Amino acid sequence: MSFTIVASFAAGPHAAAIPLLEGAGCMVRQIPAEARAWTPELIADYAPTADAWLGTFPGLKLPRQVLERSERARLVVSSIIGTDFIDVAAASKLGILVAHGAMAENFDGMAEAGVMLIAALRKALPGKIAALAEGRWKPAPAGRMVKGATIGIIGFGRIGQGVARRLQGWDCDIIAHDPYLGAEKAVAAGAELVSLEALLERSDVVVMLVTLTEETRHLIDAAAIARMKPNAHLINIGRGGCVDEAALLAALDEGRLAGAAIDTWETEPLPADHPLRRHPKVIATGHVVGHSEELYARIPEVAAENMLRGLRGLDPLHIRNPDALPAWHARMARLAA
Structure with missing residues (x-):
C-alpha cells in the first residue's frame, strides 16, 4: 500500500x-x-x-x-x-x-471518571485532602452522600449514558438534558429528560459532557450558574469553552457553588498561573481524567x-x-x- x-x-x-x-x-x-x-x-x-x-x-x-x-x-x-x-x-x-478514536475504552473510561468525580465532590474530597496537608487531623469538611442527590447530565450521549448506568444502585435521581435525544432513550439509560433550566435548578451535581460548538460555547455562564443550587457542584469533562471559567471562579469565590471538577479548559495547555489550577474547591486535571x-x-x-x-x-x-x-x-x- x-x-x-x-x-x-x-x-x-x-x-x-x-x-x-x-x-x-x-x-x-x-x-x-x-x-x-x-x-x-x-x-x-x-x-x-x-x-x-x-x-x-x-x-x-x-x-x-x-x-x-x-x-x-x-x-x-x-x-x-x-x-x-x-x-x-x-x-x-x-x-x-x-x-x-471512538473506542469503548474511551467512553467507558470517561464514564468511570464521571462517577469518580461525582463521589469525590459530594464527599468533599478536596477539602479533606487539604486538611491533612495543612497538618489538621480533624476537623475536615463532612461532605454529603451521593445517595439521595440529584445528578444532572448535560449531553446524554455514550459517555453520559455510561455515567447514568454506573450510578444505578446508588439511590440517586438522574436527570439529563440533550436536545438531540428522545425521552425514551434517556429513560432506557435510567434518566429523566428535562429542560436545561430545570436541570440547573434541580441538580446537586451538574456534569458537562457536550462537545464545543457555537451553540455550547459558554453554555454554563454566569446566568446559568445563578440558576444552580448554592451548594451544588459542577463537573466539566466534556470540552473546554463550554464553561465560562471566569464566571465559575467568581461563583466559587463568592460561595455560590460548593466546588467543581474541571478536566477540559478554555485554554490548553492550562496556563501555570490560572486561578482554578490550585483552587481549594476545585479538582483540576489536564485533559487526562478518563485516560488509562x-x-x-x-x-x-x-x-x-x-x-x-x-x-x-x-x-x-x-x-x-x-x-x-x-x-x-x-x-x-x-x-x-
Missing part, C-alpha cells in the same frame, strides 16, 4: 500508530512539532502530498484552506475521540471522510486500523461524518481513476 500520510501529534501514545502504518507500506510525513500556524509554505509543502491526514494537530488544526489544497486526500483520522480541531463541515463538502493504560494501548491500534481501512476504500471503524459517505465513495472512485 503506497500512500503518503501527513501526521501531527500532541504528546501521548498517538505516534505509536506510525510504525503500524509504515509496516503496511505507507509513508508518514510528520509536520515539525514547532509549527503553530499554517503558512503558505507549510500548506504548499504538505497538503498536495497528503493521501490522508492523521493526528491531533496541536496549535495548527485542520482548517478548510488546508483541506481544499489536499487534492489527493481520502480521509482525516483523529487519533482521539475529539474532532473539534478539524473543519468537519468542509471535509464533508469535499467528500473527505473523518474517522476518530488500556486506552493508550488502543489509541494507535484504532488510528491505524481506521486509516488503513479508509485508504483501502472500506468504511473506517468509527466515522465522525457518516453523511459524507456517498460523497466519499465518489471521491475515492475519482482518485482511483
